[in-house]
Amino acid sequence: MADATSVLHVSPVIPVVTIADPQHAVPVARALADGGVRIIELTLRTGSALESMKRIAAEVPEILLGAGTILTPAQADAAVAAGAQFLVSPGVTRSLLDHMLQLGVPVLPGVATVGEVMAVLERGLSAMKFFPAGPAGGPKYLAAIGAPIPEVQFCPTGGVSLESAPGYLSLPNVTCVGGSWLTPRAAVEGEYWAEITRLARGAAALG
Numbered sequence: 001m002a003d004a005t006s007v008l009h010v011s012p013v014i015p016v017v018t019i020a021d022p023q024h025a026v027p028v029a030r031a032l033a034d035g036g037v038r039i040i041e042l043t044l045r046t047g048s049a050l051e052s053m054k055r056i057a058a059e060v061p062e063i064l065l066g067a068g069t070i071l072t073p074a075q076a077d078a079a080v081a082a083g084a085q086f087l088v089s090p091g092v093t094r095s096l097l098d099h100m101l102q103l104g105v106p107v108l109p110g111v112a113t114v115g116e117v118m119a120v121l122e123r124g125l126s127a128m129k130f131f132p133a134g135p136a137g138g139p140k141y142l143a144a145i146g147a148p149i150p151e152v153q154f155c156p157t158g159g160v161s162l163e164s165a166p167g168y169l170s171l172p173n174v175t176c177v178g179g180s181w182l183t184p185r186a187a188v189e190g191e192y193w194a195e196i197t198r199l200a201r202g203a204a205a206l207g
């Protein structure tokens, strides 16, 4: 996958997934793919996230595997070593962005203000995660950013749901949205894979 813009085009929804038990990683990824969602942003919010990433990379090649919640250069290195094919951070610092951009995988930096969008654009990136989308101002805020800066494409994430997604997806500067609603904790821990496939189907149908 050449660049972050192509990452945004894989699915109308990027599932933001947190997995505590690595045994759940492969079935969750397969359940999403079965529902037509062939991309995953696996967060580094659990101690076993890298192990989950390795399993998905090895066993579910049909899914584009991203690592989310990248806060440090060391986490970015570890995620790529574990098989991450793209990196997502909730926000940007200069040193983190410098480091991620050397790793040879697409990077989706998180932004929430016009100044941050401009700083990332200056680095030559025009695909960004808009986080936290709902609290930061929702579709109206993104539409307003699009007036002076139409060349940036966003993946709004944070407080987005099946119901609110269309309001974002109808904007010219939104290619996809992100959200954790496809993999509710109860469904993952209860191993209700068919439920995850059902939610993925609903998300895929937004495209």
Ligand code: 3PG
Residues within 6 Å of the ligand: 016, 043, 068, 069, 090, 131, 157, 158, 159, 160, 178, 179, 180, 181
């Ligand atoms: C993220 O890391 O992108 C968010 O935690 C996902 O937000 P949501 O849980 O509100 O979908």
